[in-house]
Amino acid sequence: MHKLKLGKSLILFLALPLFLVGCSKDHAKITIVGSSALQPLIEQAGNDYHLAHLNSNIIVQGGGSGTGLSQVQAGAVQVGTSDVFADTQKGIDASKLRDYQVAVVGIVPIANKGVGVSNLSPKQLMAIFTGKITNWRQVGGKNLHIIVINRSRGSGTRTTFENLILKGKEAVNSQEQDSNGTVKKIVSTTPGTISYISFPYANDPNIQKLSMDHVQPTNQNIPTNKWPLWSYEHMYTKGKPDKETAAFITYILSKKVQRELVPKIGYLSINEMKVTRDSQNRITKVGGAHE
């Protein structure tokens, strides 16, 4: 008798996931996958949205920009998020995707506190990251070997940094770290290190933010492109989004989210931008078309 019970409960146990999957189909499910930089914003917005629309079901996952783009292209998810333009990624047919730019995030070069440098020119940055300058003395700092910490190959932040600063030149082969947090931790504790992180992570007294050509890395300098190191945060859908997905994207682009949540997380509202940038890094003035 005992054995029989065990068998039955085993079958029940195996069948349980099927039931659970079946149940969740009652609600309109929106799955959003991709950029880990955009994840906190979408997660928070998703929670707020759920409170107002109780039958909504928004699932947010990280995984990286590449995952986001390939999953949305494959039709596996409703929205793929990315830090980079889809048409710059090999293997992605951007013409099939719709691009919704929902926020702007700045990127700042950072160094260890002890290097004795707080300002670099873009040319010096390029020379450091391509391995031509190897000592802080060469850029007016202390006699200290430069240790470059890069982000993982293909990460959105790294792609943006390399497009805008290295301009297509190959970066020196160096340490790579997966996350903003780890990069910050390493730079704050290791003498001679240099790296770059996105603005929301940069407010830390233990690291030296580097200005470029004496322009301070602040959110005020981004809308005019005075601080040129920034990228869009994209939400991509495959073709026209369905009704629920469209409603959620509209919510993300609404004044409420753009004015309150976006700055709170450390991003810049898309509405504040006075210039636009396309995937070839061409800058165009908007001239107050938004506000």
Place this chain on the structure above:
Amino acid sequence: MNKHEQDLQEVVDQAIAQQKVAHVKFKKIDPESVDITRLTSQSKETRQERWGKGLTALAIVIIAILIVAIIGFVGVHGLATFVNDKVNIFHFLFSSSWNPSAGKDHVGAAAMIVTSFAVTLLAALLATPFAIAIALFMTEYESGKQTRFLQSVMELLVGIPSVVYGFLGLTVIVPVIRTIFGGTGFGILAATLILFVMVLPTITSLTVDAFKAVPKDLRQSSAALGATRWQTIYHVVLRAARPRILTAIIFGMARAFGEALAVQMVIGNAVLMPYNLVSPAATLTSQLTSQMGNTVMGTLPNNALWSLALLLLIMSLVFNFLVRLIGKKR
């Protein structure tokens, strides 16, 4: 008496003659009184037995399909680099130029292969003497409270998630290495030290089993010949347990080879051929975990990562094979 019963009686008589059984008496059964349907129909126990067999078979089939699917999936994706993208397999194994997004001339995994083997071998080399010492202490010298204490310590070490080890490495070991050796502190040495702690319990508990499996008679005979305890351990116990100890080491190495997260946090992830123990490097697993999310399915960079995964899978099969081989020799 029919023919059948006569045969039986004969056997019984023989047994009695050989004094195997004392006395057997046959009772005649009236054929009319036997309930034939009850005897020929399935009993409840048989049904249970069938149920159990069926369930077990089902589970085995599911697992088998799963394994074949995993190997097939990783194989197809991993081979795409060589079949679709026409990367030379020798180039992949022996070149250390790794930048798949730059084209097929930059798909060389040698630096990662070397680093993976280096951390694995070093961790095993470092952990084995400690493991043997602890195991000897637990089986040959103490068998009471201390052993139970050590046992629970080992179990605790196994239970700690690898991210915790990685974080400890990042905040404690890396800075220590940096202050002693300079540089960033990231590298093979840091990874080895972390893996040492992670594989130690695996190797230790399997070595304990190895010593326990050595028959008591051997120790007693050795003692009877006048050998000291150390002589017994060195010449008898260690020799007798050697195949099992080797198995233990290989199990530990398999664990070290496949460990991803903790290693990724302390190795530095620079795909460079390591030239010393404190220069940043990258293992197969650390590259896989840090890059998979950034590549687009079906492109060369993605396929190249699958090739790394295939290499890992093959290595774990090799480790398994080695364990079986050593087990057979015993």
